[in-house]
Amino acid sequence: MGPPKAAQSASADEARERLAAIGEIAAEVAHELRNALQIISANAFLAKQDLANSATHLTRIERNARLAHGIVDDLMALARGEPAHAEPVLLVEVLVAARENLPEPPPSWNDRVQPASIRIRAHHGLMTRLFHVLYENAIAASAPRAATIETRAWAEEHGVIIEVADDGPGIPAEIAESIFEPLVTARQGGTGLGLALARRVVAAHGGTLSLVAPPPGATGATFRVELPS
Known part of the structure; x- marks a missing residue:
């Protein structure tokens, strides 16, 4: 005998809510990553055009690449419901x-x-x-x-x-x-x-x-x- 219909319905609702939450966070990840990637792309272009100051542009690229990695790690941990490591x-x-x-x-x-x-x-x-x-x-x-x-x-x-x-x-x-x-x-x-x-x-x-x-x-x-x- 399976679980009562009420329990099944509640479980389905929880699953839908969790999927919705993950979708929301995924959209926010995309927004944040797009910002970082735009900065990386712009500075890659500038580094090729301005070789004398390429070190400055490469530093910005490196910083935003680290930022992108951090965004993915932090927000995916949040999506999985992991507690914040304070x-x-x-x-x-x-x-x-x-x-x-x-x-x-x-x-x-x-x-x-x-x-x-x-x-x-x-x-x-x-x-x-x-x-x-x-x-x-x-x-x-x-x-x-x-x-x-x-x-x-x-x-x-x-x-x-x-x-x-x-x-x-x-x-x-x-x-x-x-x-x-x-x-x-x-x-x-x-x-x-x-x-x-x-x-x-x-x-x-x-x-x-x-x-x-x-x-x-x-x-x-x-x-x-x-x-x-």
């Missing part, structure tokens, strides 16, 4: 790494990390990817104008709070509650996968990612990351 890392180092290879135009940065020595227990690669997504979205929201992005961080008794705020138009009220769902996006041309993946990264660290409700009449968007000690 270790103490300096938050400011993660934030600096997250600002590499961001789209144009370059933003103005306003950092308020108190104290600057704050450490978080995190997988460096995954956490870098998380903040890269938040910064990339902030830049895209303000384009073609250069964004001003403020990163605030402070330690509390049970963990660390990090907020990323921009001065763009903000998240429309009609999608604010569903902004972390796959395929929901506030900008034209967006995949709607970055924030869904970002929330999954934070959850893998035992934390939460949320959109902070703006004060009446305020503009911009603020995302809050809460990580346990």
Whole structure:
């Protein structure tokens, strides 16, 4: 006698959800890899055209090749449901790494990390990817104008709070509650996968990612990351 139909249905639903999650992550991998490959291709072309400065271009190619490998390793581990291998890392180092290879135009940065020595227990690669997504979205929201992005961080008794705020138009009220769902996006041309993946990264660290409700009449968007000690 086989399992009850209800159990079979629940199992099928879980399988479909897992396949959907893997598909979402695969799409995000493709997006991230495309960015790295575009930089590699551009610098390969420049290296051939400008032999005197080829070392600079080759260094960028090497860095982005490593980035591509890291993207595949980190996101595939997340797709398999593996727990994040956390270790103490300096938050400011993660934030600096997250600002590499961001789209144009370059933003103005306003950092308020108190104290600057704050450490978080995190997988460096995954956490870098998380903040890269938040910064990339902030830049895209303000384009073609250069964004001003403020990163605030402070330690509390049970963990660390990090907020990323921009001065763009903000998240429309009609999608604010569903902004972390796959395929929901506030900008034209967006995949709607970055924030869904970002929330999954934070959850893998035992934390939460949320959109902070703006004060009446305020503009911009603020995302809050809460990580346990």
